[in-house]
Amino acid sequence: MAQQTPVAGEAAPAPDPRLIVTGSSPRGLVAAALRRLRGGELGALPVIVGLIVICAVFQSLNSNFLSPQNLSNLTLQVVSTGLMSCGVIMVLLLGEIDLSVGSVSGVSGAVLAVLAVNHGIPEVAAIALAVLTGTLIGVVHGTVFAKVGVPAFVVTLAGLIGWQGAQLYLLGSDGTINVPYDGAIAYLTQTYFVPAVGWGIAVAAVGLYAGLTLLGERRRTAAGLPAKSAAEVIARTVLLAVPVFGGVAVLNLWNGVPLAFLIFLGFVVVFDLVLRKTRYGRMVFAVGGSAEAARRAGINVDLIRISVFALASTLAAVGGVLAVSRGFAVSQSSGSGDVLMLAIAAAVIGGTSLFGGRGSAYSALLGGLVLGAITSGLYLLQMDSSVRYMITAAVLLIAVILDAVSRRSRRAHARG
Amino acid sequence: MAQQTPVAGEAAPAPDPRLIVTGSSPRGLVAAALRRLRGGELGALPVIVGLIVICAVFQSLNSNFLSPQNLSNLTLQVVSTGLMSCGVIMVLLLGEIDLSVGSVSGVSGAVLAVLAVNHGIPEVAAIALAVLTGTLIGVVHGTVFAKVGVPAFVVTLAGLIGWQGAQLYLLGSDGTINVPYDGAIAYLTQTYFVPAVGWGIAVAAVGLYAGLTLLGERRRTAAGLPAKSAAEVIARTVLLAVPVFGGVAVLNLWNGVPLAFLIFLGFVVVFDLVLRKTRYGRMVFAVGGSAEAARRAGINVDLIRISVFALASTLAAVGGVLAVSRGFAVSQSSGSGDVLMLAIAAAVIGGTSLFGGRGSAYSALLGGLVLGAITSGLYLLQMDSSVRYMITAAVLLIAVILDAVSRRSRRAHARG
């Protein structure tokens, strides 16, 4: 029974023979993509497909849906909640939750309006102070959570209630405060760039992406590490260029690229880079993956937690400022209602896990667009609220089912 | 340098010498309690202390707070959300979340009113159908979550929106539907037991507890297992008897023990027993602790998940029925607003973890009473909404800080 079939010995540094490598030929790229599709490692693709399906359906029901004007509105409609989502994502990456973002956006908006309108402080200074208010609030939340040990859910629930009280208190009995149509505040959402600027930004963005990626891959090759081929970089650049240039072209057909949307995109890109490319981002993921492992690695877990809550509230405040800018007013109901739910939902729909350590800043953009598109489309179709609610629910489920199914196949592979 | 200090050998079955055993003398019990206090293993104690502090403060500010009438009202005020909380706890134990409980309670209430009032179906049958509606909804949620793999957050968010739509649709343009003041529905919350019945129930409950515990401990002793001493059982019985008899005495000073509160207590006790004493409850904890370990142990994880969501929605429906009973009406806003947040918050404040596998059905009772007491007390003190919101937030934090601090010391001991 003793039989022996020795395998040919290999030097350790040789690539592992079990690793399935696909060439860099177009066929190889497609094969790799297909494999990832079957393996459930699709990243954001299912949600993007979901978004495209939603758009196609609404467009077929109402031809105004994909009109430049509607798309232009859509970009502005998603900005405020999208920014809050961006902050929520940071907190979700930690494996925690922030219920206060809506109230913080409301109270920051109230601070802004009270300072700028009632106290006559220059609008730019008022904006800065409003955002700072958000930061301070976040530091308080983070400290109570990290240092005292109150669960984040309870801390931010108290924030949700308490800051709403502060907002009512600040606005006092007058309630709504109007802000001028022509100041720095209004400028934030009322500015559109002329076509040339839009094209310039698009070219710069795509160019930068291609350039930096190529450079990075070249450094990897030089260091003897596996790197993406030039063909793959080009393919990726093209995949990025299509929506960017397409978007700019469509927006230029209406008023141009809106400043507010660029601000939102800017935050998303910066947060994505911070999360993926910096020590700080690495530490956030580490704490979210295993706070104890991070602590044992010498990471100051408390500091990371406090800073993340501070960032989340800061972004909520920025979102609040943009909401004031867009509505030319702050009222007692600013930031309440379904704002919180939408901000968290956008993050989750975009693919960020509620359980920590997995997600990306782009979830805010994608999830926000999915939710924005659903609302926008249903308003265009004009239905009874009851029907609208039910259809929203159905579309929401459909938008994530593709993602869920692919994730499920991934889950079946996970080590338990 | 070779020195050897052998330790005296011990037979394996002897109790481990490192285990610190305290006698069953009163002093021993107190010592054990103090040790657990320092070790942070306090269970529900910090929250109970928080509740007592809240009550003392409000009573000192307004002497009506602890009046029999107010306490009687308080018991009824916590019932509906408390029942929802009870269901939420099951879902939290799984490590998931259910955002739909408010909407499910609303839609069940609407089903109840439409059937009983508009269609003239007997009220008892309508109640049964309304609760069944909840169960079916829960099965749908659970199935989409467990089988399709959509995250529970998204499924129940869709539920939150969709079932509210269904509620609006059911109520139609009429909006609010009133239910009779004297039918089976109203009976649920309008019934108070005469003093004798209240005392009877109290005696039966305490007696049962003492009897069953003694019996259980005797069986353990017979089996040669470590058991609680009779002194400890007596001490525990006394600790239970004080609030039970006290509560009955106070409630009897007003209208008597309310049926609705007994229903709530009944659900809490039954769920607690199910969770701690049955195979089903064990499996729920196992799935919440590690779904993969549970699966490998041969547990049908999907079935557990579906059943838990079904239970949560069923309880939400029961809560909805009691809300209708208490308000004599169902309206388009039933179940919306902060109902959801309160239901989840009660569970978390009561000590159930958001991360699964840790908690108890009593959280619903304790957390519900904390929230109810805060609200009730602040109403008695009559403040501006803005101030009331801020104080609610502050009191909420205070109520859990003791728990948080003790938990933090426990956390420092946890294996990472």
Place this chain on the structure above:
Amino acid sequence: MSEPVLELSGISKRFGAVQALSDVSLRVHPGEVVALLGDNGAGKSTLVKVIAGVNPADTGTLLWEGRPVTVARPADAQQLGIATIYQDLALCDNLDIVANLFLGGERSTAGVLDEVGMERRARELLDSLSVSIPSLRVPVASLSGGQRQIIAIARSLLGEPKVVMLDEPTAALGVAQTAQVLDLIERLRDQGLGVILISHNMADVRAVADRAMVLRLGRNAGDFRVEDTSYEEIVAAITGAADNPVARRAGRVAVPGSEEA
């Protein structure tokens, strides 16, 4: 020899870009201890999970007592009579020791748990494995690595399996506990069970195994009768080379009791 109780052939399993198992076959007879050997990452645990239904194979067939069966879920494997001790133990950290021991197989009457019976049985079982655990009612999260491993091993003895798979069961165990587990494996063999033992400890393998099956980079790399094979031969099959760090180290150091036979 009797008919194999479990026979696998052509098993392949892929995770993303990694082909963890390619065309692997394995045979276990009743009353036989088969050691599954291989370098780190060779695919041993993956094979165990395939058999246990945790991660079903992409392709390949599984014969149980001669009949082809499909094992799609862990419950299927348990039904057949396969008990598994996983390398990562698969315990529920929030549950106490008794609850973990009986997980999925709780003793109950009409759904109500028989806590007293379970605790007594647990106490007996753990005492027989000579492990000292202060209290049976603490969550397993607070146990030491070896204590956890003993819990996982004890668990597999509660059913009435026909095949037991142990994935590095003694990795975290003390010398006394290891000896007990080796005794246990021999008892299982004597009772006519098929045993699959994964271990990196050649001494343990040589002590209890009848046959050694070597995996290398996800493929079969040899099948030896342990009695007839030298330590060096097996190590060479595992590392895939006669010149390996073990041999090099053995040539350099000469400490009494180092693992070469």
Place this chain on the structure above:
Amino acid sequence: MSEPVLELSGISKRFGAVQALSDVSLRVHPGEVVALLGDNGAGKSTLVKVIAGVNPADTGTLLWEGRPVTVARPADAQQLGIATIYQDLALCDNLDIVANLFLGGERSTAGVLDEVGMERRARELLDSLSVSIPSLRVPVASLSGGQRQIIAIARSLLGEPKVVMLDEPTAALGVAQTAQVLDLIERLRDQGLGVILISHNMADVRAVADRAMVLRLGRNAGDFRVEDTSYEEIVAAITGAADNPVARRAGRVAVPGSEEA
């Protein structure tokens, strides 16, 4: 002998109702490998966590190069120059191999990670430990038990520690990898580092350790020079009895290569 780099005395630690350590002392000199031995649950890992600042002691003093220090957090221990490999590895399952290797000590310029540099260094390090890992960019959750352990070991080599504590470092390792790690420990000793090695494998201990410190039920139970002490003496100290399962098993079976020297 030189001044101890690390010296503990009177260390006690309690978890709830369990007194895990009572009045324990320990000494490590530079260039010395101290084996910390004991049965499962004896308190070895607890002692390591006390030294590493993960679970600070209730009472007791800690001298570092003769000075009394307090180690309240893991970062404190790292600052002193103590590198630790934990029994439960303490990896972030969601991060990839490179990220885990450099966790807490990322190479970066102005906060921006130097991924290329880190990945190259990681590749070198892992190759030197002769472990085969298909790709460095997969989350460690998907690695085999031994691969994870190697990651944790490699991690401790990245800093410039003065004392390295290894809590059962070779438990999940293959024969080749174990040999590499033993070589590594010897290299560390030769570089003048103090090493605390926890292992249940007596062969490994005898191969590399200079001194053996035995814990039993949370108390010191012997301190031996490995060269001068027999296997039986150490096992007796660990199990607390001359008549123990190991001795019984040794008397019963006689398989070539079983662990008695």
Place this chain on the structure above:
Amino acid sequence: GTTTGGGGGEGGANASVEEGFQVGLLLPESKTTRYEKFDRPYFEEAIAELCPNCTVAYQNADQDTAKQQSQAEAMLTEGVDVLVLDAVDAEAAASIVQQARSQNVPVVAYDRLAQGGVDYYVSFDNRTIGTVQGQALIEALEAEGAGEDPEIVMINGSPTDPNAADYKAGAHEVLDGQVSIGMEYDTPDWSPDRAQQQMEQAITSIGADEIDGVYSANDGMASGVIAALKSAGVEELPPVTGQDAELAAIQRIIAGDQFMTIYKAIQPEARTAAEMAIAAATGEEYDGGEFGLVEVEDAGGETVPAVLLEPVVVTEDNIEDTVVSDGFYTIEEICTDAYADTDFCTQAAS
């Protein structure tokens, strides 16, 4: 054995003005300005004047039916002698009325006719308000010469707020047939942000130039509507309606952005409620004072003696005669820096 129903409690028609007693005031929400800024202070003033020894207990329900019920219970616990109830949901308020009755505490329905047999009722009728808003919009459209069949957008209140349905029904009564309704929305939570988004979709769908007027059920949503129109680059805003006479709305009116708002002369309403409350608590008959008493029938078929007040349309032309002369707002409050150079403020300053 069980006993059904409440019992006990003091109160009832035996209090006296000389000794004083406690009046409970229950208001529905704090997110529109009027309740905390006007209703409550006016009511407290009136009580202080009419019954100096009386005290007023006050609660605000934050638009939550269950909360209002709890608040009412707290007041009954406190032992109030009469409840003045502005119901979140007039129908669902029946349970409060029921409970008060069982403790012999009379109830005055304030602003909204709570069901269940209240003792008195004073209000601006919700449906009438909708009618008045719609009428004003039609007149404005005619004045602007919008021509045949003008196209409007309707932004109604919250689908979960029963009062919103009343406004909506009242407005439809006059608007249907007179104008064509291009788009119509119910706005969750009365949210200005939602109103803005809905308006943007309406603009996309209809085209900014095609919209001749906008019916917005309240001032908050009007602010969102105007923001949407402004953002779409509309220079000449079509008439936009409102309700509540919020300060911000008055300012938008003088700036020419909003066409009208509904001003409810809250002072007389609050004073009437105070008079009714005192009468009910002391067991006297209330005669209706200067407005006269009418009888209305609630949904349960019970007749309730009531005072019905007329809502006032506020446009740029009558600001001074309404909100300013009533002391609702001062010129200084209205004419902040941002509005100093509007026609209204320059005139007022001169």
